[in-house]
Amino acid sequence: MISASQRLWRTSPLTYVALVLAALLSIYPFYYMMVIGTRSLDSINDVPPPMTPGGAFGDNFGRVLDNDAANFLTGMMNSIIVSSVVTISVVLTGSLAGFAFAKLRFRGRNILLLAIIVTMMIPTQMGLIPLWGMMQELGWYDSLYAVIVPFLVTGFGVFMMRQYASQAISDELIEAGRVDGASTFRIYWNIVLPALRPAAAVLGLLTFMENWNSFLWPYAILTPENPTLQVSLSFLSYAYYTDYSQVFAATAIGTLPLVLVFILFGRQIIGGIMEGAVKS
Amino acid sequence: MSLSATTAPPSPAPPPPDVAARRRRGSLLNRLDLKYSPYLYIAPFFLIFGIFGLYPMLRTAWMSLHDWDMVGDHTFIGLDNYIELFSDDYFWNALVNTFGMFALSTIPQLLLALFLATLLNRTFLRAKTFFRMAIFVPNVVSVAAVAIVFGMLFQREFGLINWLLSLVGVDQIDWRAHSWSSWTAIATMVNWRWTGYNTLILLAGMQAIPKDLYEAAEIDGAGQWRQFWQITLPMLRPTFLFVVILSTIGGMQLFTEPLLFANGSIIGGNQREYQTLAMYMYEKGIYNLSTAGYGAAVAWAIFMIIVLVSLINFILVRRSAK
Numbered sequence: 001m002i003s004a005s006q007r008l009w010r011t012s013p014l015t016y017v018a019l020v021l022a023a024l025l026s027i028y029p030f031y032y033m034m035v036i037g038t039r040s041l042d043s044i045n046d047v048p049p050p051m052t053p054g055g056a057f058g059d060n061f062g063r064v065l066d067n068d069a070a071n072f073l074t075g076m077m078n079s080i081i082v083s084s085v086v087t088i089s090v091v092l093t094g095s096l097a098g099f100a101f102a103k104l105r106f107r108g109r110n111i112l113l114l115a116i117i118v119t120m121m122i123p124t125q126m127g128l129i130p131l132w133g134m135m136q137e138l139g140w141y142d143s144l145y146a147v148i149v150p151f152l153v154t155g156f157g158v159f160m161m162r163q164y165a166s167q168a169i170s171d172e173l174i175e176a177g178r179v180d181g182a183s184t185f186r187i188y189w190n191i192v193l194p195a196l197r198p199a200a201a202v203l204g205l206l207t208f209m210e211n212w213n214s215f216l217w218p219y220a221i222l223t224p225e226n227p228t229l230q231v232s233l234s235f236l237s238y239a240y241y242t243d244y245s246q247v248f249a250a251t252a253i254g255t256l257p258l259v260l261v262f263i264l265f266g267r268q269i270i271g272g273i274m275e276g277a278v279k280s
Numbered sequence: 281m282s283l284s285a286t287t288a289p290p291s292p293a294p295p296p297p298d299v300a301a302r303r304r305r306g307s308l309l310n311r312l313d314l315k316y317s318p319y320l321y322i323a324p325f326f327l328i329f330g331i332f333g334l335y336p337m338l339r340t341a342w343m344s345l346h347d348w349d350m351v352g353d354h355t356f357i358g359l360d361n362y363i364e365l366f367s368d369d370y371f372w373n374a375l376v377n378t379f380g381m382f383a384l385s386t387i388p389q390l391l392l393a394l395f396l397a398t399l400l401n402r403t404f405l406r407a408k409t410f411f412r413m414a415i416f417v418p419n420v421v422s423v424a425a426v427a428i429v430f431g432m433l434f435q436r437e438f439g440l441i442n443w444l445l446s447l448v449g450v451d452q453i454d455w456r457a458h459s460w461s462s463w464t465a466i467a468t469m470v471n472w473r474w475t476g477y478n479t480l481i482l483l484a485g486m487q488a489i490p491k492d493l494y495e496a497a498e499i500d501g502a503g504q505w506r507q508f509w510q511i512t513l514p515m516l517r518p519t520f521l522f523v524v525i526l527s528t529i530g531g532m533q534l535f536t537e538p539l540l541f542a543n544g545s546i547i548g549g550n551q552r553e554y555q556t557l558a559m560y561m562y563e564k565g566i567y568n569l570s571t572a573g574y575g576a577a578v579a580w581a582i583f584m585i586i587v588l589v590s591l592i593n594f595i596l597v598r599r600s601a602k
Contacts, residue, residue, distance in 0.1 A: 011402045019399055023414035026476060029429045030417075032440070036432065045438045097322040106318035112326075119329060125533050125558055126583055127336025129565035129575050130343060133350055134336065150332035153325040183310075184317040213422035215536045216558075220566055230424040234536075237428045238544035244432060251425045262420045266413045273416075273477070274484035 033255065037061075037248035044244050060249035069239060071225060072250055075232030082147050082228060083211040089152040090207045091200050098161025099192045103174055104184070113162070119155040128220065135221055146221045147228065151211065157203055160276060164199035165192065202272030205265055209258055229254050340576045348573030361577035371578065373552050374560040375585075380459065381538075381556065382531035384467035385474075390523065392471075393478035398508065400479065401486045412483075415476035426469050427540035434465040434541075462541065462554040469537045474530070478523050485519030486512060521597045525590045532586045533558050557582050 036044065039054040064072050100106070101113050131150065140146040169192060177187040193200075218228040224235045233254055237247050262269065344361055348354040365371050400411060418426070433440050434455040442452050455461045489512065497507050535558040542548045546563045548555030555563075561582065565575020 011404050011406075015399050015402060015405070019396070019411050019415075022396055023411060025472075026414050026416075026418050029426075029433075029472065030421075032433070033425075033429055047438070047443065049438060049440050049443050093324045097325050100318040100321040104318040104321075106315075109318075112322060116325065119333065121529075122333070122337065123529055123533055123583060123586055125535075125561070126579055127333065127340055128561070129350075129572055129579060130336040130339035131332065132566055133572070134332075136350075150328070153328045155325070155329070158322075158325055184313050188321075209420060213424075215422065215424050216562075219536075220562070230422050233422075233424045233428065234540055234544065237424075237431070237540060241543055247428060248432070251428050255421055255425050258420045258422075259417070262413070262417060266416070267409060270409075270412055270416055270480060274480050274487075 030255070030259070033248055033252045036244055037252040039245055041243060041245045056245065057249060060245045061253065063243070063246045064236070064250045064253075067236070067240070067246070069224065070232050070236045070250070071227055072229075072232050072236070074225075075227045075229040076254070078144060078227065079212055079229035082144060083208050085148050086151045086211045087204050087208045090154050090157045091204050093153045094157025094161045094203060095165075095193060095196050095200055096188060097158040098163075098165050099169075099188050099196075101158070101162040102165035103169060103171070103192070113159075116155045116158050120159065125216070128217070131217075132220055141221060142223045142226050144226075147214075147218050150217075154207070157207065160203055161196060161199060165196060168199070169195050198268075199272075201265075202268055205261065205269050206272065209261070212258060340579050343573050343576035344580050346573040348576070350569035350572040352570065354573065357573075361574050362581075364574070365577055365581060370552065370555075371557075371560060371581075374555050374557045377459070377463070377548070377552075377554055378532060378534060378556045378558075380463045381467050381470070381534060381554070382528075384463050385470040386524070386527045386531060388467075389471045389475050390478060390520075390527070393475050393482055393523075396475070396479040397482035397486055398512070400483050412480065415479055417476070418473050419477045421473065423469075423473065423536040424540060426473050427537045430465065430469045430472070430537075431541055434468075456541065456549060457553070459553045462538075462549060466534075466537045466541055466554060469541075470531070470534070474527070478527070481523050482516065482519060485516050489515045517597055517600070521594060524593045524597075528589045528593065529586055532582055532589070535559055535562070557585070 035050055035053050037060060038057040039050050040056040040059070043050050043054065064070065097116075101109060135141050135146045138145075140149075173191055173195075174187055177191050182190070213230065214228075215230045215234070218231050219234065222228060222231055224231070227235065233247075233251055236250055240246055343354075345356060345358060346354040347357050347360075396415060399405075400408065400415075405411070434442075436442060436452060436454050436456075439455075441455075445453065453461055455465045493511050493515070494507055497511060502510065534556045538548050538554045538556050539546065539559060541554065546555075546559055546567050548559055557578065561575050561578040563575075564571045564578055566572075568575075
């Protein structure tokens with residue numbers, strides 16, 4: 001028999017050194033964000049560069065809020081609205097279609113599923129220019145509709161829910177619902193959706209993160225007067241690039257919500273990503 | 281057996297009258313529900329994707345065959361836009377830049393991810409979840425925030441990186457002034473954000489390899505290094521291909537990091553030192569609305585490059601199987 005401590009050392013200490021180093025490199029930029037965001041502007045040019053947080057965060061973030069050109073709070077609100085609406089829609093449409101593909105029989109099922117998988121491999125920028133023109137015609141330039149409506153469904157959402165539904169929900173369960181005279185939608189709402197909850201949560205988290213962080217399209221279609229958070233940050237960063245502490249205070253606040261979400265649900269998010277990788 | 285011959289087969293109990301009646305009444309509705317509701321459920325995806333995904337893509341192709349002004353006229357010019365691309369120095373410049381950054385990000389990143397995944401795959405590793413989360417957390421940060429933070433780290437006068445380099449006697453580097461240095465800085469951002477993600481994907485692939493392969497190798501006296509080369513790497517091939525193709529799709533569309541590194545200038549540096557293909561597409565198609573047709577041609581060129589690079593990867597990985 002080998003004792004626990006012997007087991008521990010069977011994984012060589014070098015392994016831990018390398019992993020701790022990687023973890024430090026991963027986390028350092030967050031710390032750096034905090035250092036610069038809480039320092040007053042004049043300490044930025046210090047040599048050696050500042051390494052510890054200061055006490056000027058309130059002052060720095062106050063400048064962000066007073067900055068009429070950056071519309072930081074509008075950006076924050078817009079990002080919350082856009083990410084939430086898109087997330088709810090992606091989870092609902094994804095689970096509904098995923099359920100249909102996994103558990104209902106209909107003509108053309110396989111070919112339609114294949115079509116959805118193909119859409120997942122299309123580079124997103126392909127349609128950017130005409131989409132921009134379409135938004136002009138629809139009158140959605142600088143409107144939140146432009147950054148919400150095209151993203152209400154994703155092929156990834158359908159596919160992920162389909163994979164989960166086909167293994168998590170037994171055909172007997174659905175049959176039992178039918179025998180009780182439930183309509184297909186009732187079966188979805190009362191039986192399938194509750195059973196899909198774990199996968200729906202992961203899909204929801206991933207979708208929220210993706211939309212919160214999305215940049216190119218909002219940057220193309222929104223103006224600095226009505227930005228999402230990321231567009232506001234980018235505008236701050238190049239219009240006020242000399243005021244680093246202001247830019248970093250805003251960046252830290254904009255990053256914080258997702259870091260909190262990740263600390264709370266990181267285990268599930270990582271599980272979802274790793275499972276998805278094996279299946280595809 | 282006589283017993284079973286004399287016993288009547290159990291007959292199903294007749295349904296209670298109200299259920300039977302409800303079934304008859306609802307039977308037409310029921311049949312419609314069974315037959316058509318699946319289409320109803322998958323319709324939202326196809327509807328919205330059709331309008332905002334597929335249609336714009338086809339329209340990109342159509343536009344690319346025109347001299348197309350987004351706010352004015354358009355005339356059909358066949359393949360002229362594509363022919364022009366071949367002699368467009370700015371396009372080739374963007375292509376070289378994109379591939380430069382792609383190489384500087386993908387190659388070290390995948391090697392590092394492979395290394396980290398091997399470490400995380402150790403059976404008796406402590407604090408597994410902590411390490412996984414710590415390595416993945418950069419992926420949670422928006423590209424805009426990453427670009428802001430690293431833009432500062434690579435600042436010329438008081439950036440941390442130049443200060444660290446000064447400790448070993450390297451003179452201040454103006455990271456934004458040369459191709460190689462700006463590519464390195466931008467690739468560093470990409471690497472920081474994506475190494476952890478790729479590590480997890482590779483780790484998942486490693487964990488799907490049957491354990492008895494390793495046990496058999498152990499009995500045959502194969503060391504760890506040998507097991508890695510003879511079992512892990514070959515079995516990991518499909519996962520590796522997946523990761524490479526994902527990186528290719530992402531790398532060819534690189535946009536935000538170089539844009540913010542250039543303080544929002546769409547040409548990426550004074551001499552276009554780090555303008556990528558995606559930035560060039562944006563410059564031609566949206567920044568200058570009058571050349572939208574040409575921008576659309578750039579979009580299709582990017583698409584074809586992605587397909588080509590993915591195919592080459594596919595063949596290389598395939599061939600290494602033999």
